[in-house]
Amino acid sequence: MTLPLVLWYTGRKVSQTLQNTSMLKVRNLASLKVSGLQTTDWLQSRNYQYVLSLVFAIEEINRNPYLTLLPNVSLGYEFHSVLHTDRRTLESSLTWLTGRVKYIPNYTCRKESKSVAVITGHTWTSSAQIGILLQFYRFPQLTFGPFEPILSDNGQFPFLYQMAPKDTTLALGVVFLMVHFSWNWVGLIISEDEKGIRFLSDVRGVMDRNGVCMAFVNMIPVTMLLYFTRAHQHYNQIMKSSAQVVIVFGDTESLLAVGFNGWDNVVTQRVWVTTSQWDVTNSKKPFILDPFHGALIFSHHHGEISGLKHFIQTVNPAKYPEDTYLARLWWMHFNCSVSESECKTLESCSSKGSLACLPRHHFDMAVRDGSYNIYNAVYAVAHTLHDMLLQQVDGQPVKKGKGPVFSPWQLHPFLKNIKFNNPAGDPVSMNQKGQLDREYDILNFWNLPEGLGHKMKVGTFSSYLPQGQQLSLSEDKIEWATGDRQTPNSACSASSGPGFRKSPQEGKPACCFDCTPCPEDEIANQTADMDQCVKCPAHQYANTERTTCLQKSVTFLAYEDPLGKTLACTALCFSALSAAFLGVFVKHRDTPIVKANNRALSYILLISLTFCFLCSLLFIGRPSSATCILQETTFGLVFTVAISTVLAKTVTVILAFKVAVPGRRMRWWLVSGAPNFIIPSCSLIQLTLCGVWLGSSPPFVDTDTHSEHGCIIITCNKGSVTAFYCALGYLGSLALGTFTVAFLARNLPDTFNEAKFLTFSMLVFCSVWLTFLPVHHSTKGKVMVAVEVFSILASSAGLLGCIFALHFYIMLIRPERIGSSE
Template identity: 40%
Template structure:
């Protein structure tokens, strides 16, 4: 056991030597700054203007605090020491509340016997002045004896530093944890949001402010909610910008957000030198980021960046340029900056900011109500705040040039306007309050974890506890604060993020108010993670209280799609109409979509309308007309049959095979009637019979014409002396021709029905606005085989009739057949291209028209001359006129 103890003491001694060596190294690095400070103070030029006010309260353990309340405007040229009063002091009055929050939390803990009984807490708070040298100076004071700047020198008047609560700016937010990390002091960072670096992963550093990753996620939700896709980003420094471009830029791009300008304040610092006016550089920078079409400017930075941004906006207020929507991040809240000449902040009217969530702390208002310089001891901040907040001066003030009444010290804080000193708890004050309690609860947990030694740890012995022992308990700390909210760190040593969305309203007298319009809480389920009341937001007067748009170009309206512009970010695009038959029903669609099969795109191509069911019906004019034509020709054919039957004994009826004549007339009658199979809603039976009946009946008609043509030729040849062909004419050869031709066509139809029969179908695509009910022929090859076979018969009949047209008969039927076949072939040759070029029910109409016209051609050309002779010229209906031999 003694060996272990000696090893442990030796290990601690080694750690102590290592810490001393690191402090010496840091001290040597800071020596030029400290020497410069000492030389200036020795000269007595800054001594009266630049002191380090501190607020000190003794205790068994001490909280170190680095906050920002005051700063100084530097001279333009730093090559020489200035003569006369070189600095202009500015005060951010709101930040005094941060100091009071720390003091209030310590006071509550000391009065609470359940947290740290028999132990008192104190604090030592320094002002950072937003300058790295004074922050480093404060750090050296924390690890030095009281009233001496001797780092790592322990003596009887050395405070027991418990933890450091630092409200830092971006310039030093990465280096300070490294310096204090040598001693493993718990460091609770309460300044601006930081980016992810190796220093963030130090075991001694705890982020009370959500990291840049969480902050940008919140900004992304805000941009997406308002559909702002064309923005400007201003980062505090190059490091933040580089981190954003590497980590967050792809995430913004994936959500459809582009950047008109991406800049950092570093480029402004590079422009400014001893020979360039700061105003010129500032305005060049400002106009670069504001003279774009983007109406939304996201500014990511800290208090230092915000003060400079207020300066830029104040200068631009003179020019009254176009209003913008500012989105400000944590640490860049609008604050009252008190200086000799007031800055115009109306450019921030309507700005939105992601602020740290806060809640009212019981007893905090009472704590500050009676606070004044006369009843507070050790507060080195209160006089500067009091003088500038109440526009008065103390008789012993170093600000001799300041005009105003003498401060009585009896002024009341509650009489100050909200923008000067808010009485409600701000986000940063709330975080500092929770940071003080987090360390106290960790210390309490550490004491409670060693029950055997609890009796020994009394009085002075407790002072021997080392700060590094707190880390184990600080990582696991979880408690409910006085506002009833749970406070804990995640696995990365960060406070679980939660934001309030603040709308900033400014007034002509340079006052302003903050209005909470929403919140973001990643821990909340679903839709509760992001809530915002858009109706409560007041926008910049430039937008006439209408939600601003921020896009590279106007939105593509429904009916159009986006086409990216070459050489431009993907947010910049042209709008082109959707192709015919496609539609877009939302703004800014990348591609036009196709409507469902039972719908079609309207004329504006922004909506899908139901298609109408279409087929050739008896209720529409076209169907009625074709039906009437079919019926009329059928009646005419019937009359012709009746006429021929009535005059069946006349020579003209008996001539050229009377049976063929009746077969042809009946076939034509059936052809006219089969047109009714094509009209009406397609059914299974009609689809099966439609093309089959048409093919067989028409084949009978054409084969009858062919047989008649052959009969005419054979009859003429039989009249020649000694002709042996006479016996063929007397026999029933014509009937065999009709029968064989019809049987062959019927065989084709049977094969069609057996292999792929027609069936009812609906065509969704041929006609854009209709669902065409039709008979699907199933096999177009078989359909065209039927037509081709009829065509061959017609061509054969036409050829034979054409060569027989000059036979020397008084009534030569070959001429009539020639004309009829000419009409028939013309109709069906024109049918094929017409049929293929039409769509929907008009295809059926074309086929019906071809059936009627070709049948009517056969009826008219063949039978009209005969009917004329039978009915009107009966004197010619004699045998000597029908057959006249050639002499």
């Protein structure tokens, strides 16, 4: 028993029917000539591989030596070729259904049809047109073209089965390829149909998530009129774009192919990323092939069909003498003649030539996805028939020894649930809902030397593998369009190297940016294109290149530093000088020059100035909790004592001159020693402020990581800023008050009157500290500490020099002017 299948493919219709195990039957030479044997259609010859795949699969099943699949049953086939018009597709369908050239709908002249299934393709439009007609007959239809979601609509096509796997992760694979090569500026050329728009939506979403931008989107119209209207615009858009990588999505039958046939120069120096649905070798012009050298092609992975390539290489008119199209190919390419009397190719031509010798743009020996899908479709039908016959063989009537008789619609319950592994080892499932996207092979198109047309597998993509392992590439095998091994670059902006970050350009995509150096203490240590710089930790700093963080060195105003050593020596010298002044005053304590200005207050002032000089040493060296507390409190107290002593001396001078006037009541103040209470009173206020300060928020050891580049400065934090400025403000107010009082008493007459010296000393003191405040706030780090130490030394030296220098000079250099109290 022979059960034929029906194959529909795209091309010129050269015969109506192919039955049983024969190929195309030649009727007469005249009809061949009328059919246009003098010219061959390149598209038809390339699609002829589909016919050979069908024949190979059927013969392989029929020759099954183990008789495990369809024993005692042979498969046959019919073959129909249609053009790209709805009318011719419908005509061919009705011709096959009715069995007549002049077809009559819903009528057949065939007494008995043994066709069990229809295999259609390779465009979804032709499958849809045939499917709409066949659904009225519930005829099983298997398509071998690319997967099309529209054909999966059970409402419109309830009896249609797609053999191709889904392309749900194609966009993901393409974008991952872009990311792998750091191509973030790419163009996109798609056919302006539903499938192209859906791919555009998918790929745009994946691009946005992975930092890839579209330089342009070139949508090729599906109608010839619109195409020629926009052709020049599309050409200019591609040529003017800086994108060196272009994604092409469409099929060979669309006007996408027409466009590239006309754009001879557009492909130069571009890297094309496409799918096996759009064949880069589809042009009739050999010279257009060379610019496609280096294209990367995504193709569904499938196993090797054992024996298919050998079958295609060895097929010839002698092996299939009834195949008119095979004879036509030999007549065109191998100079064979046809015998008019015998209606077959001459025997002298039967052993000449092979399809493997034809140019690749006429016939490609590489197994196409459609051929593989046809192979699986034949086996799917065979397995379905096998299961159905096993179940029905006992209950079916036998007609004239031909075996069971059934209708094609009876296959559906079995066909939609069939699962098997084909001879290549790949699983095949007809469950459309559970059909998953297969792994992709990434092919590299080699066409140097021109005409080679070889597709080298250079990688794979599988969405089922863990993240980071989905894309696998052998970059050393890739030949690029530029002709060298260096990977091309396609970016809107040059990469931002280490030490720089991306700064977006206003009004442009995210992939277009300027490179901006990282701010201080921030780094960009990745190879390229960081959106934000990374701030170094507080204990580290950025190198000058802004590429790495270095450990900061710990620093403070140390005694070993030249500045610290100088300040420390100065403080010790001045404290020694103060002690020397004190010794001189003690030695000459009974002289008029000492008695005239209250020698007790002079002693207190010299002692306090000695401590003022020494307290500056607390600011030098590595800070500790003890030194931080003592720094400010000691400074505040000793200076308060010193200034209050100056105030007491000034008041004493004033009272002394006021008492000299008869009847003055101030004599009691002088006799009672009231000025001596100024020092403890003023000191007590400062002591109270310091106590509140220490009780609320005392000073503590702190680190300054920002003042000096590359250094961590250990400093004393003031703690309560309010308490600090209260203590400092009180000291300043006391100094200003003392200066005012001294200024008012500056002109009092007397040989040893200190009023002028006290006024000048307080002027120096106030000037130093008024200068200190802005300088102190404008400096940072250990320099700020040095400024504070210098201010302490300068103000103390001002008091010491202005008040006691002249006295010291007289007592040591001019002792004759001292006089004697005795």
